[in-house]
Amino acid sequence: MHSSLFHRYHGLGNDYLVCHQSVAAQFSLAQISRICDRNYGIGSDGLLIDIDDEDVPRVRIINPDGSEAEKSGNGLRIYARYLFDTKRVGHAPFLVNTLGGQVSCEVTEGAHQVIVDMGQAKFSPSALPAHVDGEQMLDQPLVVAGHSLNVTLVSMGNPHCVVRVEKLDLQWVHQLGPLIETLAIFPKRTNVQFVEVIDRENINIGIWERGAGYTLASGSSSCAAASAMRKLGLVDDSVTVTMPGGQLAISFSGDFMVNMRGPVQKIAEITLDADCFYDLK
Numbered sequence: 001m002h003s004s005l006f007h008r009y010h011g012l013g014n015d016y017l018v019c020h021q022s023v024a025a026q027f028s029l030a031q032i033s034r035i036c037d038r039n040y041g042i043g044s045d046g047l048l049i050d051i052d053d054e055d056v057p058r059v060r061i062i063n064p065d066g067s068e069a070e071k072s073g074n075g076l077r078i079y080a081r082y083l084f085d086t087k088r089v090g091h092a093p094f095l096v097n098t099l100g101g102q103v104s105c106e107v108t109e110g111a112h113q114v115i116v117d118m119g120q121a122k123f124s125p126s127a128l129p130a131h132v133d134g135e136q137m138l139d140q141p142l143v144v145a146g147h148s149l150n151v152t153l154v155s156m157g158n159p160h161c162v163v164r165v166e167k168l169d170l171q172w173v174h175q176l177g178p179l180i181e182t183l184a185i186f187p188k189r190t191n192v193q194f195v196e197v198i199d200r201e202n203i204n205i206g207i208w209e210r211g212a213g214y215t216l217a218s219g220s221s222s223c224a225a226a227s228a229m230r231k232l233g234l235v236d237d238s239v240t241v242t243m244p245g246g247q248l249a250i251s252f253s254g255d256f257m258v259n260m261r262g263p264v265q266k267i268a269e270i271t272l273d274a275d276c277f278y279d280l281k
C-alpha cells in the first residue's frame with residue numbers, strides 16, 4: 001500500500017492538499033472528492049498532484065467536485081512552496097507546467113511569500129470557452145435570474161466571469177455565483193467574481209469557484225478581476241485585490257501579462273486512512 005501522505009497548505013484561507021502522483025494514482029475522482037470533503041474527508045478547496053518525472057515540475061489541479069482546473073493562483077503559490085519545502089527548488093525563479101500553460105515561480109526569503117508570473121489574461125470568449133457573440137465581452141449586460149449584470153469574460157488559462165458591482169455584497173456571490181458557474185454559455189463552466197472598484201489601485205472581490213463553490217480567496221480570480229478592471233480602464237498597472245481571506249498584489253506588464261505576489265503557509269502533513277472510504281459505494 002503506497003503511503004497516503006498529504007501536505008496541507010493555504011494561501012489566504014484558500015487551502016489545498018498536495019500529494020505525489022503515486023499517491024493520487026491510488027484514488028478515483030470520487031475518492032478525491034471524498035478526501036476534499038470537510039466533514040467526511042480531510043477537507044480542502046482542492047488537490048494538487050505533484051508530477052515530478054518530467055524535466056519541469058508539473059502540477060495537476062483537481063477541484064473538490066473532481067473536475068480539473070487549468071490554472072490556480074493560490075494553488076501555484078502552494079505548489080511552489082511545496083517544491084521549496086521538499087528541496088526540489090531554492091530561491092531562484094523556476095518554471096512549473098500546468099494544464100493552462102507554463103508559469104514562472106519564485107519563493108522569496110523566509111518562504112512565506114511567493115511570486116508567480118501567471119501568464120497572459122485573454123479576453124476572447126473562445127479562450128474560456130464561452131458561447132457568446134463578438135471578439136470580447138467587456139462590461140456587457142448578462143441577465144441572470146432576472147438581474148442584469150455587468151459582465152467581463154477573462155481567461156487566465158481557466159475561465160472567469162467577472163461581474164462589476166457598485167458595492168460588493170457577498171450574498172450575491174452565494175445567490176448568483178452557482179447560477180453563473182453553470183450557465184449554458186460556459187461549456188466548461190466558469191469561475192465567478194463580483195468586483196467593487198475602490199480606487200485605481202484597489203479592488204474588493206467576492207469569489208464563487210468552478211467546482212469548489214465559495215472560497216475565501218483565489219489567485220486566478222484576483223488576476224482575472226484585476227485584468228478585467230484594467231481592460232475597462234478603471235485601475236492602473238499595480239492593483240491590490242482584497243478578499244475575505246486577505247490581499248494579493250497583482251501587477252501588469254506588456255500585453256496583459258499578469259504577475260501575482262502573495263502569502264503561503266503550511267498547515268500540516270496528514271496520512272489518510274483507507275477507512276475514510278468505507279461507506280463509499
Ligand SMILES: N[C@H](CCC[C@H](N)C(=O)O)C(=O)O
Pocket residue numbers: 014045063068069070071072073074075158159191209210211212215217218219220221
Ligand atoms: N483557488 C484557485 C482557483 C482554482 C480554479 C478552479 N476552481 C477552476 O476550476 O478553475 C486559485 O487560487 O486560482
